Every structure is written in structure tokens, then in C-alpha cells.
Amino acid sequence: MVYRCKYDEYWTMEYVSDGCLNLTGYKPDEFIDNAVIDFNSIIEEDFREILRGKWKLAMEQASIFEQEYPLIAKDGSKRWVLERGQIIYTEDGKINALEGIITDITSLKTSEEKAREYHEKLYATLISVGDGVITTDKEGKIELINPVTQNITGWNQEEAFGED
Numbered sequence: 001m002v003y004r005c006k007y008d009e010y011w012t013m014e015y016v017s018d019g020c021l022n023l024t025g026y027k028p029d030e031f032i033d034n035a036v037i038d039f040n041s042i043i044e045e046d047f048r049e050i051l052r053g054k055w056k057l058a059m060e061q062a063s064i065f066e067q068e069y070p071l072i073a074k075d076g077s078k079r080w081v082l083e084r085g086q087i088i089y090t091e092d093g094k095i096n097a098l099e100g101i102i103t104d105i106t107s108l109k110t111s112e113e114k115a116r117e118y119h120e121k122l123y124a125t126l127i128s129v130g131d132g133v134i135t136t137d138k139e140g141k142i143e144l145i146n147p148v149t150q151n152i153t154g155w156n157q158e159e160a161f162g163e164d
Contacts, residue, residue: 001102003039007055007087007095010038014097023081023104025074044070044078051083055098059087065098068105080109134160 030036085100
């Protein structure tokens with residue numbers, strides 16, 4: 001979704017691309033000038049102040065804004081997005097608008113969460129095994145040792161990591 005909005009309390013949209021419907025469930029004209037809903041209200045509440053702070057920092061540093069955060073779509077589902085934007089200034093240096101693109105990264109966040117859960121289960125299994133276990137990467141460097149291996153070798157996890 002491509003957008004142009006005001007830097008105000010509601011992120012009042014001046015332009016929203018057609019990708020808005022797939023991402024949020026709302027038609028672009030429902031966001032324009034807050035006709036039906038304001039964009040701020042679909043940002044998960046815990047992230048609203050984080051976004052304001054990040055935009056403020058981007059302004060102070062004259063840099064590009066970038067942040068991941070969840071939206072609540074019209075159907076109530078949570079969608080993780082990555083927003084990248086920039087500040088558009090008037091000739092006299094005042095903020096005219098914010099412009100950017102918001103990309104759906106829900107499947108990426110879901111995959112990351114599944115990988116984290118898998119890693120936690122694998123680690124729980126590894127530490128409960130009664131034998132010494134060492135896991136290595138493709139080059140044979142140690143990534144993980146279980147407590148039995150630590151007792152046998154006298155290494156701790158940090159000492160063993162990266163060793164051949």
C-alpha cells in the first residue's frame with residue numbers, strides 16, 4: 001500500500017493506493033480525510049506511541065522511517081506490516097506530508113514465530129538428553145552444547161560457541 005498522509009494525531013490520509021483493500025480490508029476512500037476510519041485506529045494500540053517516536057527520530061535525523069508493527073484489519077485479523085517512509089517538506093522547511101509504502105509481512109512474522117518455537121522445543125529436548133550432545137554448523141563450528149557435554153568438557157556455552 002502506498003500512501004501520503006498528514007503528520008497529525010490520526011495520520012490523516014491524503015492518498016492511499018488500491019493495495020489498501022487487500023492489506024486492511026478498507027477501501028482507500030474510507031481512509032481519505034478520515035471519511036470512515038482514521039489510520040491510527042487500526043494500528044495496534046501498543047505500537048501507536050512507538051511509531052510516533054520513530055517518526056520524530058526520523059525527522060530529527062533527516063532519515064528514512066522504517067518500522068514493523070501490527071495492524072488490525074476490518075475483519076478483526078492481525079496483520080504485521082513493514083512501513084518505510086519519508087518526510088516531505090515545504091520550501092520553507094515545514095512538514096508538508098509523510099509518504100511511504102506499507103508491506104504485509106504477516107507470513108514472514110508467522111514463519112519467524114514458528115522457527116522460534118521450534119528452536120525452543122529443540123533446545124528443551126537437547127538439555128533433557130542424558131548423553132553429551134554437540135551441534136555444529138556446516139563448517140563444523142560448535143553452535144550448541146547440552147549440559148551433559150558441559151559437565152564432561154568443563155566448557156560453558158559461550159566458550160564452546162564457534163570452536164572447531
